[in-house]
Structure formats: structure tokens, C-alpha cells
Amino acid sequence: MHTEAKSALRRRLLAARRAVGAPQRSAEAAALTAALTAAIAERAPDTVCGYVPVGSEPGSISLLDALDAAGVRVLLPVTVLDDDGGPGPLRWGRYRPAGLVAARYGLREPDGPVLPAEEIGAAQLIVVPALAVDRRGGRLGRGAGFYDRSLPLRAPGTPLIAVVRDEEVLDEVPTGPHDVAMTHLATPGLGVRAVSAP
Template sequence: MQETKAELRAGILAARRALAAEVRTAEAEALCARLVDLVRPGDTVCAYFPVGSEPGAPTMLDALVSAGAIVLLPVAREDAAGTPLPLLWGEYRKGGLVAAGHGLREPSPPWRPAEAIGAVALVVVPALAVDRSGTRLGRGAGFYDRSLPLADPSARLVAMLRDDEVFDALPGEPHDVPMTHALTPGRGLLALAEPPGMARPT
């Protein structure tokens, strides 16, 4: 029987928390180097600030800026009923982040509208796992589910993960936007399988 999303989330989070500090650091450094290889001076990238046991490290944001990229970070907001809204985006500047909900850090205003994701060619997406068809397992909050449909269809949507978090198959939903790639410390950039009728950027 296939594990449920809740079971998968619990197992992956437990494995991440149990990771030795030196392994976490080495993987973060490898991910940073691989991520920087994906950008060119002048590129605008949607990324995120890793927190807790998430793969990567905040230093990857500085590395992207040093490589000449403009880095946009997500700003999460909910409506009056507590329903997640599509993410807003703020430009990353070292030392310019403030504490936000969900234990995150976000850029100070001004923020760009949710549609700003549609003008970038690379979106780095937090994930707990991804499968060979691009189905992403997130934490279940729903912010990216509402934001990724606004991305350019030709953009690279890259889930940043540990090597063993790429699965053969994961449970998915009809509204899921598939990832085009996975980025792992040991295996690098992995192109994910092309679903029927959908062209994949390379």
C-alpha cells in the first residue's frame, strides 16, 4: 500500500532532523554550487530562504547575488478567512530580511505582485520529495499550489532536495503543477519525465 502524504511528510522530516550536522553542511555547500551553475549574470530567480532542516542554506542567496542574479523571495499572506493567497515576491538584499509567519524570513517592502513569477526563467521550489513525473510533495500549506500556475510555461521549476528524496511515484492531485527538474547535492540537476502533452524546458 502506498504511503499517504501525511506519512511521507512525517518520515522525510524525521530523516532530515536526524541528519548529522557535517552531512547537512556538506550537502548545503554542494547544492549552493550546483544552483549557482544554473544562473547567468542578469537572470532573475525566484528562490526561498531555507529554514530548519530544509536542504540548502541561506548563504545560497548571497552566492546567487554574487553571480549576478536578481533573487526574489516569497512573501506568504492569507485572506481574512485564513486561506493562503498566491505568493508575493520581494527582492533579496543581504541583511534586509525580517521575521515572518511559519518561522520564515521575508524581504521588507516594497513587494512585487504574485504575477512577478511569470517573468522569471528559474523558480527554485521548496519540497519534501518529488517523483519521476514531477509531482512535488510540499508541506501542505498551499501557497505554491496557488503560485506555480502563474509561472511561465517555459520556466524551469526546480525542487531542491536531498538525493534520497527523489521517488519513483508520489500521490498527487489534479491541480498539482509538475516540477521540471530536481536539484540534489550528489546527483545534480535531474530532468523529470515529460507528462503526456506537456513540453519540458531543458
């Protein structure tokens, strides 16, 4: 039942995202970039793990550009399959403007050297894509499991910011024992906020 609940919620959230028009998506992306840039600047990290939004995912590449311009080392996920063809821990590549290539799952990844999965431990802050997040930090991803295998490799205490639309902050998200709780959420309307501890 738990898996069915997650699947149904994913379908509903993805359909709602697809229904958002380009002008609203652009306005939300600008608000997210402003909020995240300010929140990250307060912490003055040397290294941040981020992601490149694709399709209807909230956010924009302008956040990555702003961090890169400020001298922050931005690492982006590189998907790697394990020996059985399933998702393994994400590898990482350094973001460079105009240095992205098409990758599996419709993603765009850095075209430079691929760093090991353990490189996530060098990040002082991790920006995580999500379909939904609840006020206690429960995160619903797309279900492939890459982040579930990667986030446990982070340094203890590293902030985890789930990026969602305002409507995707829910009272409760179905989670399992392997799901890593977020410490913060970011939305266009709320900005960046700490979540309540479970």
C-alpha cells in the same frame, strides 16, 4: 486515502530530515549551492525566484548571495493569507543580503517592498522547496498550498527546480490535479537534472 498517504509521507520525511547531523547538512548545502549556481549560470537569467531554507530544509542562503553577487534579481516568497485566513498566492520581495526579517511559519522574508503575486511571471527560473520529488516531476510540499496557488502564475515554459536530499527522490509521490509538476530536481549527489515527462 490520498490525503492520508501524503500526511504519512510528510511525517516520515520530516523525521528523517531532523535526524541529519549538522556536518552532513552543511556538506549537502554546499553541494546544492555549487550545483544550482552552475545550472542557473548556464541559463543566465535576469530574475530567479528562490527561497530561504529554514530548519532542516536542504540548501543555504549562500546560493542567494551568489546569485545576487552575479547581478541576478532574486525574488523570495512572502506569505499572504486570503480573506478567509487560508493560503493565498505568494507575494514576492527582492532579496538583499542582511535584509531578511522573521515571518509567519518560521520563515524569513525580505524586509523591502512586497511585490504582487504576478511578479513570479518575470522569473526565468524558479527554485522550489520540496519534501520529496519523483522522477516524473511530482512534488510533495509541506501541504499549506502556497506554491500550488503561485506556480500557475509563472510564464509558460519556466523551469521549476525542486530541491531535495538524495533520499527524497522517490519512485512516486502522491499528487493531485492541483499539483504543478517540476521540470527539474536538484540534490547534493545528483546535482541538477531534468525529470522525465509524465
